[in-house]
Amino acid sequence: MPILVMKFGGTSVATLDRIRRAAKRVGREVAAGYDVIVIVSAMSGKTNELVGWVNETSPFYDAREYDAVVSSGEQVTAGLMALTLQEMEIPARSWQGWQVPLKTSSAHGAARIEEIPTDNVMGRFEAGMRVAVVAGFQGISPEGRITTLGRGGSDTTAVAFAAAFGAERCDIYTDVDGVYTTDPRISPKARKLDRISFEEMLELASLGAKVLQTRSVELAMRYNVRLRVLSSFEDNNAEAGTLVCAEEDIVESKVVAGVAYSRDEAKMTLISVADRPGIAAAIFGPLSEAGVNVDMIVQNISEEGRTDLTFSCPVDQVARAQKALQQAKETGDVNFHDLVADTEVAKVSVVGIGMRSHAGVAAKMFKSLKDENVNIKVITTSEIKISVLIDRKYMELAVQALHDAFELEKAA
Amino acid sequence: MPILVMKFGGTSVATLDRIRRAAKRVGREVAAGYDVIVIVSAMSGKTNELVGWVNETSPFYDAREYDAVVSSGEQVTAGLMALTLQEMEIPARSWQGWQVPLKTSSAHGAARIEEIPTDNVMGRFEAGMRVAVVAGFQGISPEGRITTLGRGGSDTTAVAFAAAFGAERCDIYTDVDGVYTTDPRISPKARKLDRISFEEMLELASLGAKVLQTRSVELAMRYNVRLRVLSSFEDNNAEAGTLVCAEEDIVESKVVAGVAYSRDEAKMTLISVADRPGIAAAIFGPLSEAGVNVDMIVQNISEEGRTDLTFSCPVDQVARAQKALQQAKETGDVNFHDLVADTEVAKVSVVGIGMRSHAGVAAKMFKSLKDENVNIKVITTSEIKISVLIDRKYMELAVQALHDAFELEKAA
Numbered sequence: 001m002p003i004l005v006m007k008f009g010g011t012s013v014a015t016l017d018r019i020r021r022a023a024k025r026v027g028r029e030v031a032a033g034y035d036v037i038v039i040v041s042a043m044s045g046k047t048n049e050l051v052g053w054v055n056e057t058s059p060f061y062d063a064r065e066y067d068a069v070v071s072s073g074e075q076v077t078a079g080l081m082a083l084t085l086q087e088m089e090i091p092a093r094s095w096q097g098w099q100v101p102l103k104t105s106s107a108h109g110a111a112r113i114e115e116i117p118t119d120n121v122m123g124r125f126e127a128g129m130r131v132a133v134v135a136g137f138q139g140i141s142p143e144g145r146i147t148t149l150g151r152g153g154s155d156t157t158a159v160a161f162a163a164a165f166g167a168e169r170c171d172i173y174t175d176v177d178g179v180y181t182t183d184p185r186i187s188p189k190a191r192k193l194d195r196i197s198f199e200e201m202l203e204l205a206s207l208g209a210k211v212l213q214t215r216s217v218e219l220a221m222r223y224n225v226r227l228r229v230l231s232s233f234e235d236n237n238a239e240a241g242t243l244v245c246a247e248e249d250i251v252e253s254k255v256v257a258g259v260a261y262s263r264d265e266a267k268m269t270l271i272s273v274a275d276r277p278g279i280a281a282a283i284f285g286p287l288s289e290a291g292v293n294v295d296m297i298v299q300n301i302s303e304e305g306r307t308d309l310t311f312s313c314p315v316d317q318v319a320r321a322q323k324a325l326q327q328a329k330e331t332g333d334v335n336f337h338d339l340v341a342d343t344e345v346a347k348v349s350v351v352g353i354g355m356r357s358h359a360g361v362a363a364k365m366f367k368s369l370k371d372e373n374v375n376i377k378v379i380t381t382s383e384i385k386i387s388v389l390i391d392r393k394y395m396e397l398a399v400q401a402l403h404d405a406f407e408l409e410k411a412a
Numbered sequence: 413m414p415i416l417v418m419k420f421g422g423t424s425v426a427t428l429d430r431i432r433r434a435a436k437r438v439g440r441e442v443a444a445g446y447d448v449i450v451i452v453s454a455m456s457g458k459t460n461e462l463v464g465w466v467n468e469t470s471p472f473y474d475a476r477e478y479d480a481v482v483s484s485g486e487q488v489t490a491g492l493m494a495l496t497l498q499e500m501e502i503p504a505r506s507w508q509g510w511q512v513p514l515k516t517s518s519a520h521g522a523a524r525i526e527e528i529p530t531d532n533v534m535g536r537f538e539a540g541m542r543v544a545v546v547a548g549f550q551g552i553s554p555e556g557r558i559t560t561l562g563r564g565g566s567d568t569t570a571v572a573f574a575a576a577f578g579a580e581r582c583d584i585y586t587d588v589d590g591v592y593t594t595d596p597r598i599s600p601k602a603r604k605l606d607r608i609s610f611e612e613m614l615e616l617a618s619l620g621a622k623v624l625q626t627r628s629v630e631l632a633m634r635y636n637v638r639l640r641v642l643s644s645f646e647d648n649n650a651e652a653g654t655l656v657c658a659e660e661d662i663v664e665s666k667v668v669a670g671v672a673y674s675r676d677e678a679k680m681t682l683i684s685v686a687d688r689p690g691i692a693a694a695i696f697g698p699l700s701e702a703g704v705n706v707d708m709i710v711q712n713i714s715e716e717g718r719t720d721l722t723f724s725c726p727v728d729q730v731a732r733a734q735k736a737l738q739q740a741k742e743t744g745d746v747n748f749h750d751l752v753a754d755t756e757v758a759k760v761s762v763v764g765i766g767m768r769s770h771a772g773v774a775a776k777m778f779k780s781l782k783d784e785n786v787n788i789k790v791i792t793t794s795e796i797k798i799s800v801l802i803d804r805k806y807m808e809l810a811v812q813a814l815h816d817a818f819e820l821e822k823a824a
Binding site: 016019050053054056057058061062064065066068069072073075076078079080082083084086087093094096098099144145146 | 428431462465466468469470473474476477478480481484485487488490491492494495496498499505506508510511556557558
């Protein structure tokens, strides 16, 4: 029988009633002839409670013990989901990560999936079981200890199972009904996309759209897993949600698929840096060691051997960045005149695979912002994305203006 | 290094603060030179919450899924306890049942321990680890699924580890400070025992003293594990609590060690049963199948081929017993004139290994009850126990009178 993977997030299994509703969706797919692998998260709130206990017990905790404690949330949901399915007379059983076994690296707290042997679960499907309920977010290390995959790791678990079992599709049930052209809370004209390419989804995920974990999209792209995002709170027909798929499965596409934003950015400028080979390493090495996530980097034209260098990072990492750069200056590793921080900026991006073949997207974007008197502070581009840093107070205005300019409210 | 097993029950690990207090006790034993195996229960309330979810999901649940859900409570405590010990700079790590592995039968929900390989944990002790924190109450079946040992199974886990590792002692930390001559809530003269024999403890446990699970005492007796019951809420010196040990380790002992009671009993009498071979099996077979726990059984002298037969059982099983016996009567398996239930009785017992060598214990017990005008309805005796069934309203009176008669307030 064809295999379907269905993943239910924390809000979709928050109570016994919601688990029952999720189980009914599973039952419909079983009735439609699928063998189903269900991946479950912890009941919402549970993981936070467990993480809270660990942090209170030990601020610099042993990640192996953290994983042992935190993985228990998914274990509970998996058992309850299997019991609920059995009550509906659907042959089902639960698997914990170590029982599959979902083999991972030893990087506790952020382990990478290495192998998912399929014989154990497939044997049970062949023996008549219809649903395998698997605790998401967790696996087992080569040392035999429980590992977790990091926040949102249940999405990654789901995609990895879909790839390993050659599933027809991987349905991610969540509390939104799909991927939108932009955040509907900012632009009421935001439109749900029926389809989006892996590449675009990856850019949107990394730009802060919280629908899917970046790693799960990467994995889906690598193994060409058809990924569908849909709501567990609405009745869905076969066309519900958003299908994340390969570019060639998108018949008609617009030049720009969506507008993303990231509100809490900061712009840091090093004034008058000595422009010598190795200077970038001397600056960004210490920042990386200090745990600063540098995003955009721009270097001005050098004059008389000195240059200005600007980068962006999350606003809550500014103090850390300043400390790291002052230390580098004191040890003589970097020489700069001044360090200026602008903590009132936001990033706005347009994303679309159509950009590859269409010129003029950047020009249209810049003109649209100019028409609204929004000043652009930094620009970076990739093959399918243009991002700008602007004053935070103009962020909503810019998102709305770009959404209008690229006519995203209209279907392709 | 000598090994000590320390077990902490649910109230002793109910909060992070209490886990810290328990960890300090462990720290003291480590400082005293022991390698310690800590067995933990779930934080109190957690197991009930999980069991409640399972029951609400599925009244006739799959016991394998029940075990997967319910075992998660101990998993959390084990991780938190290991982290707490690490914070105190004591080398520690957690083990779940399947990691040890604690091998059990496949009787989910009430599995029997079959084997505890020691090489895994011993290897870590040899490498410098000082504390192994083990999730109590759980193991792994031959099929690789999580099993649980039944309520109170963490006591049994602790004793089994003490036996497997040849521990010097197994300390059970609980919310009482030891085993008493009787329930202090009934007799203010109740005295804590410094030592009690396995046999006596076993009788007291099976008679309803809730300090230790019966199976854990059986196991301790079989493997001669020195078992100490003590409070996790008081400062204990080396002589604290009650040591449960072999008879020969008790230097001076009284004839009677304690008075036990069981409040909610019922007395059932089958009037005029045909007295023929196999009649007991015909009566007690159906009762056992109906899940009735028959305790005392008395058969009167037969007259003209008919006899009266009396037995006791928990009062909440009376309806079940009546139904089973009526059915047996209707099918012709049993022939009796009438079935009379007295649901207002209680059982009071005196227990002591000294009875073996001292005559007159029964006579003294009966006289003491007669002096208080307490009528005895049923009597049963074993080598070290005499139990009587009396009207429930006299229960407290009887316990106090017997405690006085055998001078249990005085040390041996």
